[in-house]
Structures are given as C-alpha cells and as structure tokens.
Amino acid sequence: MDESTLIARVRAGDSAAERALYDAHVDRVYRLAFRLAGDDALAQDFTQETFIRAFDRLGSFRGDAAFSTWLHTITTTVVLNGLRKVKRFRQREADIDDAHDIGVAQRHAEPDLKVRLKQAIDALPEGYRTVFLLHDVEGYTHEEIGAALGVETGTSKAQLSRARAKLRVALSDFAGEWIA
Amino acid sequence: MMDQHEDPKFEQWLKGAAKSYHSPLPTPREEIWKRIEGARRNKRVIELRPWLRWAVAAAAVLVLGIGIGRWSANLASSRATASTAAAGRRIPNEIDSLASVAYQIAATQYLSRTEAFLTSFRADANRSASTARLARQARDLLTTTQLMLDSPAADNPRLRSLLEDLELVLMQISQLNPVQDGHDRDLINQGMNQSNVLPKLRSAIPAGPVPVRTEGAL
Numbered sequence: 588m589d590e591s592t593l594i595a596r597v598r599a600g601d602s603a604a605e606r607a608l609y610d611a612h613v614d615r616v617y618r619l620a621f622r623l624a625g626d627d628a629l630a631q632d633f634t635q636e637t638f639i640r641a642f643d644r645l646g647s648f649r650g651d652a653a654f655s656t657w658l659h660t661i662t663t664t665v666v667l668n669g670l671r672k673v674k675r676f677r678q679r680e681a682d683i684d685d686a687h688d689i690g691v692a693q694r695h696a697e698p699d700l701k702v703r704l705k706q707a708i709d710a711l712p713e714g715y716r717t718v719f720l721l722h723d724v725e726g727y728t729h730e731e732i733g734a735a736l737g738v739e740t741g742t743s744k745a746q747l748s749r750a751r752a753k754l755r756v757a758l759s760d761f762a763g764e765w766i767a
Numbered sequence: 768m769m770d771q772h773e774d775p776k777f778e779q780w781l782k783g784a785a786k787s788y789h790s791p792l793p794t795p796r797e798e799i800w801k802r803i804e805g806a807r808r809n810k811r812v813i814e815l816r817p818w819l820r821w822a823v824a825a826a827a828v829l830v831l832g833i834g835i836g837r838w839s840a841n842l843a844s845s846r847a848t849a850s851t852a853a854a855g856r857r858i859p860n861e862i863d864s865l866a867s868v869a870y871q872i873a874a875t876q877y878l879s880r881t882e883a884f885l886t887s888f889r890a891d892a893n894r895s896a897s898t899a900r901l902a903r904q905a906r907d908l909l910t911t912t913q914l915m916l917d918s919p920a921a922d923n924p925r926l927r928s929l930l931e932d933l934e935l936v937l938m939q940i941s942q943l944n945p946v947q948d949g950h951d952r953d954l955i956n957q958g959m960n961q962s963n964v965l966p967k968l969r970s971a972i973p974a975g976p977v978p979v980r981t982e983g984a985l
Contacts, residue, residue, distance in 0.1 A: 609800060617794040625789035627887040628956075632965065633883050634794075635802045669886070674886045701787060708788050720789075723782045746771075748857065765780035 590654055597644055606746045609638055612655060616662050622720050623666045633669055637662045652734060659727075667717065700761050707757035715750035722747050806966030831956045874920055875973060878910050881933060884908060884967045888940060889956060889965070898943045905940035912937060929971055 590611070591766050596604035612715035616637050648657055708716060715734065721727040722743070727735070732743040823966060884904055891901075912934045925958040941956045 599961050606800070609803070610796070610909075612794055614794045614939065617799070618791045621791040626890050627792055627795075630796060631799055631802070634799050634885065635806065635966065636969070638799075638803050639806055642803075672883050673887055673890060676883045683844075701985070702905065704784055705788055708785065712979070719785075720850045724788065751774075751778060754781060755827065759816075760882070764784075765777045 591650065594645065594648065594650075594654060597642070605642060612658055613638070615655070616658065619659065619721075619725060620661050620666050623663075623717065628670065628671070633662070633666045636665045636669070640665065647671060656731055656734050659731070660737075663717065663721075663735045667713065668671060700764065702756075703758060703761070704754075707754050710757070711750055711753060715746050715753065718743050718746040719750035719754075723751075802966055803965065805963045806970060874915065877908075877915065878968060878972045880910075881908050881937075882965070882972060885936065885959065885968070887960070888952075901939050903944050905937045905943075909934065909937040909941055916926075926971065929964075932962050932967065935966055936962075936964055960983050 588607075589600070592610075593608050593729065596610055598747045611715070613634065617630055620633040620637070622629065624630050634693060641658055644661075647655065667710075678742045697763075708719070711719065713735050714736075718732055721732045721735070729740045731744040732738075838854065888901060912930055915921065916927070916930050921930060936955065936959055939951070939958070943951050945954075
C-alpha cells in the first residue's frame with residue numbers, strides 16, 4: 588500500500604493504518620529524538636508527542652512535501668521545545684547548587700577524544716548543533732533541514748559551516764587524528 | 768578571528784567520529800505505541816483547550832462589563848440610588864467568575880510546572896540531581912496538589928483522578944531515600960509508566976503561547 592493511501596485510511600479513522608504509518612516512521616523519529624536529546628526517556632517522550640501531534644494534525648497535511656519531511660518538522664519542533672524546557676528547569680536547579688558543588692564538578696581529569704567531542708558538540712549554539720547533527724550525523728539534506736527548521740537552505744549551510752569551524756577549533760588538540 | 772575555511776579531511780573525520788555522539792538505542796516500538804494509544808484515549812476525555820479559550824473570552828467580556836457598569840454608575844450617579852441593591856447582587860457573581868478564570872489559569876501553570884518537574888525527574892533518573900533537592904521540589908508541588916484537590920477543580924472527575932495520581936507520585940519523590948535512591952527512582956518511574964501519568968498530564972495542559980501556559984512556572 589502506498590503512503591498516500593495509508594494516510595487517507597488514517598484520516599478515515601483506520602487504526603490499523605495508524606499503526607502501519609507509525610511502524611514506517613518511528614525508527615527515524617526516535618533516532619532523531621535520541622540524537623538530539625541523548626536520553627532514552629526523553630527520546631521516548633518526544634517520539635510519543637510527535638506521533639500524537641501528527642495524528643491529531645493529519646487533516647492539515649496537504650501532501651505538498653513528503654510525509655516524512657512534515658513528520659520530521661514536527662519532531663524537531665517537539666524535541667527543541669522540550670529540550671529548552673528541560674534546560675530551563677535544570678538551570679534553575681543548578682542555580683540553587685552551592686559554589687562548593689560547582690567547584691568539585693569542574694575538577695575533572697583531561698578527557699579523551701570521545702568526551703571532548705561530546706563536550707564540543709554540546710557547547711555549540713542550539714541552531715549550529717541541530718544543523719550539524721541533522722546533516723553530518725543523520726544525513727539530512729540542507730533542503731530537508733530548511734523545511735524542518737523553517738529556515739532558508741543558505742542559513743542551514745552557513746550554520747553547518749560555522750558549527751564545523753567551531754568544532755575544529757575546539758578539537759585542535761587532536762588535529763593529528765584527521766591529518767593522519 | 769575564527770578560521771572558517773573548509774577542511775575536507777577534518778570534515779570527513781568529523782562525520783565518522785560524531786556517529787558516536789548520542790548513539791541511538793534500538794527503538795522501543797511497542798512501549799512507545801502503548802503510550803501513544805493511552806495518551807490519545809485520555810486526550811479525548813480530558814480536553815481543556817476549548818474550555819480555557821471560552822473561559823478567557825468570558826473573562827474579557829466580564830471585565831468589559833464591569834468597566835462599562837462602573838462608568839455608567841459614575842455617569843448616572845444621581846439616578847443610581849434605586850438600582851444600588853441590584854448592582855450589589857450582580858457584582859459578586861462577576862467577581863466569582865473572574866476568580867474562577869484566574870484559578871483556571873493558575874491550574875494550567877501548576878500542571879505545566881509539574882510536567883516539567885516530572886519530565887526532568889525521569890530524564891535525571893541516572894544522573895546527579897540531588898535527592899534532597901528533588902524531594903524539596905516534590906514537596907512544594909505536593910502542597911499545591913493537595914490544595915487543588917480541596918478546590919473546585921477536583922469537581923471534574925478526570926482532573927481529580929489526575930491530581931490523585933500526581934499526589935501519589937509526588938509523595939513518593941518527596942520521600943526518596945538517599946541510601947536506596949536508584950532503586951526507589953526505578954520504582955517511581957515504573958509506577959509513572961504504568962499509570963500513564965505524564966501523557967495524562969500533557970493532555971490536560973492546553974496548547975497555546977508559552978507565556979500563557981508556563982509564565983512563572985519555569
């Protein structure tokens with residue numbers, strides 16, 4: 588059954604079609620949510636919220652773009668909004684911590700490359716990080732990223748370039764890894 | 768100034784190395800599907816969105832009505848004596864309605880705050896958030912939950928059921944034992960999953976601009 592028929596059946600209230608549509612897309616949605624959130628519980632929450640919104644709003648899907656593009660737009664919106672909410676909450680918790688705790692937390696040994704890479708990606712501005720993960724890690728095109736984030740293709744390209752530049756500076760201690 | 772020249776070697780290496788960043792686990796398909804089904808079932812029952820929209824519209828009309836009423840009263844003060852008793856009966860009703868709307872908005876903010884707390888609690892299950900801090904935050908929310916259970920909000924059976932579920936979860940978190948912290952958190956998370964608390968909570972929070980939903984809550 589092709590996807591447009593499946594979507595029509597979901598709109599008509601066919602629960603088996605809902606499940607089939609879910610099965611066809613859930614892996615990529617969960618994968619994207621996990622890649623952005625880095626946490627299984629959050630990724631599950633965001634995947635759940637994405638499909639609930641998608642099923643609720645399927646009536647507004649006109650088929651101008653691919654269903655997967657439309658779904659990934661919802662995913663990125665849900666994930667980025669959710670992460671901002673969690674970040675604000677954690678920030679408030681961190682503000683309550685006393686200075687001693689913060690001092691202890693900063694005394695770590697020199698991390699290895701994997702840890703440094705994670706820290707460098709985490710430290711990217713949200714827009715740069717999102718575009719970098721979508722393009723370089725998940726393999727989305729700039730057109731797909733532009734559609735998902737509601738930005739121009741050129742903006743996506745520029746953010747990717749800046750993200751890579753920042754990462755190159757942050758990882759310059761490990762330059763031997765890629766020069767070799 | 769940052770060097771932004773392209774470096775194909777670096778980019779190729781970076782693509783490979785970054786695959787390890789937040790490397791996804793296998794998709795828990797059935798678990799997520801069950802939660803989606805549960806949340807959608809609940810959403811059909813607990814649907815506050817149109818209710819809140821009407822409540823805010825009603826509040827605007829009432830405020831306008833009171834304003835016009837006061838203006839008219841001043842304008843025709845010489846003729847107001849005879850109608851004072853009737854106005855005196857009307858204004859308390861209007862104030863009651865306004866209080867109700869204010870209460871409903873506060874309830875929405877409380878639900879948003881609780882959702883953020885529980886989402887963060889789940890995400891922090893294996894992290895370093897201190898037990899004492901979590902317990903303190905849970906106690907604050909628990910107090911509000913219990914006040915709400917004693918308020919007119921609890922007249923709505925669905926909302927009452929949700930508040931009772933929240934009361935139980937918050938009570939468990941507020942009594943977290945630092946010694947058996949990990950085990951207790953697992954049990955609380957399992958309970959939350961079984962009772963579908965978070966999906967129910969999210970269904971009860973009306974959509975809308977963030978400031979309306981969460982101002983003062985986060």
